[in-house]
Amino acid sequence: MDDYYQRVYKVVEQIPMGSVTTYGAVASFLGIASGARMVGYALNKVAETNIPAHRVVNRNGELSGRAYFPDDTMRERLKQEKVTFVDEYQVDIDRHFWDPNEEME
DNA sequence: GACCTGACGGTAC
């Protein structure tokens, strides 16, 4: 369902600056807790659009999809948003975590 | 139409 992707984009667009969420959180919000992979797959298609896909990381806070962005766009944008990094390619997910289920219920 | 792969997650060992 292409509508599925639309929902993913819509949720990702709601992520406030300086905050990040996880694939699992988005998937859970869409009703498919086990479809975290699909979320990342969908974001891959919007990596070059206006969707802030860089604010979505895995459950460990790692920028697993940075390779799909040109250069270090993902890391640079997050740093620009004052997001705390615990590692060169890992954000402080526990500190900036944003749950769509609590903001868009 | 069947099999393989993929920006992940949770549980088991």
Place this chain on the structure above:
DNA sequence: GGTACCGCCAGGT
């Protein structure tokens, strides 16, 4: 506490 394996949904070959 860290590593390994299996499970999920969709899409491409």
